Amino acid sequence: MQELDHHDKKLLSLLQQNNRLTAEELGEAVHLSASAVQRRLKRLRDDQVIQADVSIVSPLAAGMRIMCIVDIILQDGGSRELGKFKSAMRDCEEVMQCYFVTGTYDFVLVVNVRDMEHYEAFSTRWLMDNPNVKHFYTHVVMDRVKTGYNLKL
CATH class of the missing domain: 1.10.10.10 (Winged helix-like DNA-binding domain superfamily/Winged helix DNA-binding domain)
Incomplete structure (x- = not known):
C-alpha cells in the first residue's frame, strides 16, 4: 500500500x-x-484504503428500534471454536458489528432488533443455544450519542 x-x-x-x-x-x-x-x-x-462506498440506513427507518451491545465469554477459546463463532456471527443478520477482543470478554457485538421479543429470539438462537457460549451480558442502548466511521486524516 x-x-x-x-x-x-x-x-x-x-x-x-x-x-x-x-x-x-x-x-x-x-x-x-x-x-x-x-x-x-x-x-x-x-489498495483497499477505501473499503466500501455505502449508504447508511437509519435503523429506525428499517424498523430496528433497539440496539444492544453484547459482551460474550466463550467456554472454549481454541482456534476451531473461535472460527466457528466468528463464522456464525458473520451469518447473523441482527449482528451489525462483531469484535474479537482482549480482556474479560472474548467478543463484543453490536446488535439491532425490532423489539425485546426479537432480541429474546436472537439471544436464544445464537447465544443460549450455542454450547460454547459460557456467559453473555447485554447492554441496551438508551441513546446513540455518537456513531460513525470518520477517521482523522
Whole structure:
C-alpha cells in the first residue's frame, strides 16, 4: 500500500463526509483535475484504503428500534471454536458489528432488533443455544450519542 499524500488525505476526508461528490467537485476542493481525482480514487479503492462506498440506513427507518451491545465469554477459546463463532456471527443478520477482543470478554457485538421479543429470539438462537457460549451480558442502548466511521486524516 502506498503512503497517503496530502491530496489523498484531503480526498478521503471529503469522501467521509459525502461520498456522492463528483470528481469535478473533489478536484476543485483539492486543486486537481477530475481525471487525476478519478485515478487517485481508483488506486485508493484498489489498495483497499477505501473499503466500501455505502449508504447508511437509519435503523429506525428499517424498523430496528433497539440496539444492544453484547459482551460474550466463550467456554472454549481454541482456534476451531473461535472460527466457528466468528463464522456464525458473520451469518447473523441482527449482528451489525462483531469484535474479537482482549480482556474479560472474548467478543463484543453490536446488535439491532425490532423489539425485546426479537432480541429474546436472537439471544436464544445464537447465544443460549450455542454450547460454547459460557456467559453473555447485554447492554441496551438508551441513546446513540455518537456513531460513525470518520477517521482523522
